[in-house]
Amino acid sequence: MQVELVSPEAVLFSGECSQVVTRTVDGDIAFLDNHAPFIGALDIGQTQLWADDGVVSLAINGGFVEVSGNAVTILSDAALAAQDIDVADAQSDLQAAEQALAADSDDAEAAATKKWAETRIQVSEAG
């Protein structure tokens, strides 16, 4: 199936894939060829694309996915490929977020920052 990963500033990935795994706000979901039409909102998480030349791993900070007519379109505000992730930056974000959470466990912004930092570290380790 044809897969496109589009951010506001550029098309980050475009090509044939055999499988796509991503995370919607309700949980992980996988798409194979000829999946039923689907629209979902994405959570912060890892997205994997099984392309012809190997698995592409990306960290995605929220967005949308649409599946129709054997084509998957992922729209994301912020998506990073494994090689583009600055691990040191993610680590320092993680520490700052954990400190903020220790002070106020209801801080939703810090929780999101933490999740995004963890996702980036996880993706860069996997890639």
Added chain:
Amino acid sequence: MAGGQERILRRRISSIEATKKITRAMELIAASRIVKAQGRVQAAKPYSEKVTDVITNLAGGGAGVDHPLLTSPEEVSRVAYVVIAADRGLCGGYNNNVLRAVERAIAADKSQGRDYALVLSGKKAAGYFSFRGYEVHAAYEGFSDQPNYSDAKTMAETVAELFENGEVQQVQLAYTRFLSMGSQEVAVEQFMPLEPTEIGADVAEDTDGGGYEFEPEPAEILGRLLPRYAEARLYAALLESSASEHAARQRAMKAATDNAEDLKINLTRIMNRARQDSITTEIMEIVSGAEAMGQDDDDGLEDFITQSLEGSFATLASDRNDA
């Protein structure tokens, strides 16, 4: 003294030459940036197209159109203007065209008893409105050359807050549309509430949603998607404006370079005439002086003329070399 005038002219010519070099450099820089800016406009298109597609499909899936961003209020008492201008001048009428259009629109609103709120991008916009005593709600600067999506996001959040709090009932977006290298035009468009027809959300709601599965509910996805749509639209406007800014600057700097060239040619002509005049006068003085002396001493006359003329020609030759 005529020589003094010549020196002043020569100084002016060299200063015009220096200015010409600067305007020429700015022209070339602007020209190269237009191409990049146009590239960014193109690169941003797939995203906004896809977002629009998804909204259309969602509306078809029965997402409903009762989101605050889609609801037109019954009465408009305050209108927010999002104004996109440049951080720098030297770009012809680019800034003024947008700013005047907004000022006219505000005046028209006032005559209908509507108040205004200003959200500005670009130093020139902030300067213009605060100098004229307008109340500025928010001003952003530093990215008119090369706007990022995050800049659009920050601005869109400010505007959406104004709109969703009910402080304003309508938002207008004023920017410069990039039609081609040679033509750009100011556009003042409705930004919020979003027009259901424009995003395809007016599709009949009783369809079966094209057989789509939704996760989570269509209404919730739409709620998340509409702010993204507004951001993408603002981002597109920022990008088009930046391309227009570079095009306007290139034209303005080309005109300035051409003017400097004309001015230089004219001044060189005037300077040469002044130099010739001063030499002619000098020779006349020498000859008439010599003639006056020659009445009592003929031998001295020839020597005097020869010496004086040699001196004059030497000055003439060195002037030529200087020029």
